[in-house]
Amino acid sequence: RSAGIIGAPFSRGQPRGGVERGPDLIRAAGLLNRLHEQGCAVKDYGNVAFEDVVQDEPVGLVKRVRAVGSANQRLSEAVQAVKRDGHTSVMLGGDHSLAIGSIHGHSAAVGDLSVVWVDAHADINTPLSSYTGNIHGQPMSYLLHELHTKIPVLPNFSWLKPCVWAKDLVYVGLRDVDPAEHYILKLLGVKVFSMSEVDQLGVSRVMEETCDYLSARGKKPIHLSYDIDAIDPSVTPVTGTPVAGGLTYREGVYIAEHLSQTGLLSAVDLVEVNPLRGQTEEDVRSTVSTAVELLLACFGRLRGGNHPLDYRLP
Numbered sequence: 501r502s503a504g505i506i507g508a509p510f511s512r513g514q515p516r517g518g519v520e521r522g523p524d525l526i527r528a529a530g531l532l533n534r535l536h537e538q539g540c541a542v543k544d545y546g547n548v549a550f551e552d553v554v555q556d557e558p559v560g561l562v563k564r565v566r567a568v569g570s571a572n573q574r575l576s577e578a579v580q581a582v583k584r585d586g587h588t589s590v591m592l593g594g595d596h597s598l599a600i601g602s603i604h605g606h607s608a609a610v611g612d613l614s615v616v617w618v619d620a621h622a623d624i625n626t627p628l629s630s631y632t633g634n635i636h637g638q639p640m641s642y643l644l645h646e647l648h649t650k651i652p653v654l655p656n657f658s659w660l661k662p663c664v665w666a667k668d669l670v671y672v673g674l675r676d677v678d679p680a681e682h683y684i685l686k687l688l689g690v691k692v693f694s695m696s697e698v699d700q701l702g703v704s705r706v707m708e709e710t711c712d713y714l715s716a717r718g719k720k721p722i723h724l725s726y727d728i729d730a731i732d733p734s735v736t737p738v739t740g741t742p743v744a745g746g747l748t749y750r751e752g753v754y755i756a757e758h759l760s761q762t763g764l765l766s767a768v769d770l771v772e773v774n775p776l777r778g779q780t781e782e783d784v785r786s787t788v789s790t791a792v793e794l795l796l797a798c799f800g801r802l803r804g805g806n807h808p809l810d811y812r813l814p
């Protein structure tokens with residue numbers, strides 16, 4: 501395995517400052533050394549340099565459109581470069597609007613892909629259905645072929661073409677879904693394992709059904725887009741929109757372990773870590789270390805232990 505790390509210090513998909521600190525916090529917690537120690541080749545591509553957009557009036561209700569469009573165009577190029585070099589792309593956010601560029605760039609590199617979206621939220625509002633106008637609640641609508649007619653022309657988004665089919669998308673962890681989003685999920689027949697299904701089936705059944713569902717449409721590269729707020733706020737409180745009743749630490753790690761073992765994991769996003777949303781230092785430490793553990797599990801770390809292929813007892 502090999503990981504190409506991209507920092508995306510970007511917050512304009514939502515109104516709360518601090519989420520742009522995510523990439524450097526996750527690096528400082530030792531992600532690269534830990535990946536190396538577990539036998540993963542690692543290349544750090546640094547942080548994407550985002551354009552400073554000054555005049556960015558709302559377009560209808562949609563906020564910070566030009567900044568988000570420009571940022572995601574640059575992120576898409578960065579992800580394409582990482583994939584061209586043959587790595588699994590690891591995008592450290594930053595807010596979840598960055599999934600637009602991450603998934604677009606991944607698809608530009610590998611073609612058809614499947615998306616596993618682990619999140620308390622569906623992030624599938626269209627620009628016209630969103631209450632808040634914050635684009636981090638909308639990224640999936642920009643990416644789905646089936647919603648193309650629902651996306652107006654937006655400044656700095658002319659580069660973007662939809663690249664995901666609704667039948668290649670699976671959600672895990674949903675527990676805060678708007679009516680418009682629920683309508684879209686039902687209309688398009690998107691596969692959803694909300695927290696109700698996690699409770700009903702258990703996480704191992706959820707992941708078994710997720711992988712069976714996706715592989716029935718051919719073994720496509722998997723894009724795992726992990727919003728840290730999928731995990732329960734008791735474990736990962738420093739995030740913009742925490743929602744009670746989330747995944748346990750163990751469930752969160754299991755999801756990553758399971759997808760890692762498919763051998764199809766081709767890109768990972770880890771987004772929405774916001775240190776300014778914590779009450780204590782421990783809140784920040786707990787959230788950031790959980791983010792690191794989730795990523796280590798994406799690259800083959802197992803709780804039962806690992807050993808190098810060439811290990812020999814002395």
Ligand SMILES: N/C(=N\O)NCCC[NH3+]
Nearest residue numbers: 619621623636637727741
């Ligand atoms: N964390 C969020 N998305 O994952 N917040 C925006 C969506 C709220 N409906």
Ligand SMILES: [Mn+2]
Nearest residue numbers: 596619623727
């Ligand atoms: Mn999200």
Ligand SMILES: [Mn+2]
Nearest residue numbers: 620621727729
């Ligand atoms: Mn979320």
Ligand SMILES: [Mn+2]
Nearest residue numbers: 729740741772
């Ligand atoms: Mn969020």
